[in-house]
Amino acid sequence: MSMLQLLQANAPAGRKARPRGRALPYLLSLPALLVCVAIIVPFVAAAVYSLQRYRLNLPFLRGFIGVQNYVDFLTDPAFWNTLRISLVYTALTVVLELLLGLAIALLLRRPTRFHNAVSIVLLLPLMTAPAIAALMWKLMTNPGFGILSYLVGLFGLTDFKWASDPSTALFTVVLVDVWVYTPFIMILLLAGLRSLPRQPFEAAALDGVPATFVFFRITLPMLAPYIITASLFRLLDSIQQFDIIYAMTQGGPGDRLMVFQVQAYLEFFQYTNVGRSAALLMILWVITNILSNIFIKNWLRLRARAHSQA
């Protein structure tokens, strides 16, 4: 719902024709409707499973248990570990990617041919499948021959084990996430920066306003709607991260990288506990909804402010 508001608010006002054939639009969108149903049926099923004792290996025990699966999480340290790791992973990746992406967008701001070429080349990591990207970094951080292991060894870190060491595993997957997704923030903010009106900047230059003042008082506020949009997209993807972590360590070592979707996957396929897995995913779904609502509210507020300033 909230994402829709965001997109609608930002889209150009579409010109709608007067309705003609009454049935026509329904006929045209029928296939899309079918796909919707195909999503909603399993979604409702998941909601129902989350209220059941449902284990694939013990089908005769299946039955309605109300919110017991959810209540069990409250006293389950594994759940709190998952929540904590997911939130830390999300916070680290979004903040780092935002800072780095903004810095790169500022560097490439002037639309010279060279800057455009750089921005296009920088998109390549984003177009790499995240699971494959994790494999690339796995090869580069191999303790035997990995180039990165070799390079940090030159600086005296001869025993740096990257993703296989509990103390550096999070750092390693965050690094891969930053490598893949920073270009996403960069390209959105670059589009934003280049679309800003020039008058405020020209006026500030004429008045000799210092660069830091221009940045914090003009550039950042005007860019805020773009920053919020980019962060929201990243936030929702990041808290649901699966590919990179699963391909890198399957949530390990131990439970060091156990994020929501990886735990739900293991609960389902390894422990065949469908009910628990579904409850975990429902919680994640609620969290993503809360996060997106907070962001959209701020986005609308900032957009209104940016428009009144422009």
Place this chain on the structure above:
Amino acid sequence: MEHESLAGRIFRGVALTLILVFFMFPIAWILLMSFQTNEQILRIPPRLLFEPTLANYEALISGQLHTAAGNLEITFMHNLWNSLVLSSGAVALALLLGVPAAYAFARFKFRLGETIAFTLLSFRFAPPLLVLLPLSLYYQELGLNDTYFGIIWVYQLIALPLILWIVRGYFEDISPDIEHAYRLAGHSWREAFTRIAVPLAGPGIAAAGLLSFIFCWNNFVFALILASADKQPVTVGALAFVTASGIQYGQIAAAIVLSVTPTLLLALYAQRYLVEGLSLGAVKG
């Protein structure tokens, strides 16, 4: 901005160099590895100059890997083929279903249209496993997990929202007056749609199609959960290959190169549309 100091120019140059190294090095290094023998890869310190070999690619393409422990069959080319079938099939189906629907959403105000657009979009941001795990139970029961169609069908969850939202924006940018005039000349709405609206929205449709192809190709979790071993794409296949081959690092690197090349080339080709596509039109590039 225009008159930058020398220190500023140097800083900018150094910063851009570091950024390019960070983002390009992994791709370049894996590409180099894919032309090395295992002995060359294991050499310490690593060397930038080496005699390149095509043996890794030959092993992948022939599907036979000769190791000290015996012969290993590689199904990687089959995974590559699966990726091609699944991604192009999914995009073709999504265009067929999505373009008329996008047109309906853009031209007619009807509540169901908004509901569909909203539902597809909100599920684009829901955890994919929420839908995939229950679906995996049905798929096994129905035998859909071993068919291309079954996987192409769930790929609609990736491709269809993208196509609906991007193409709808393009249709909305076209003035309906052109179509009205054409229809006043005695043409049916279907002619107006295929001869006027679709060609005018052509670039948007092409962009949405290319982007959906990239996203389907790069997807990992859908096929991991739903597809049988025989129908798995490169993303899942590459991971399985790493587990199976263990220490054949040269071939792993070559497999990675083969998996990412199609999407990287398409991305370079479609880069003009990436901003709009990536933000589902929320930010116009």
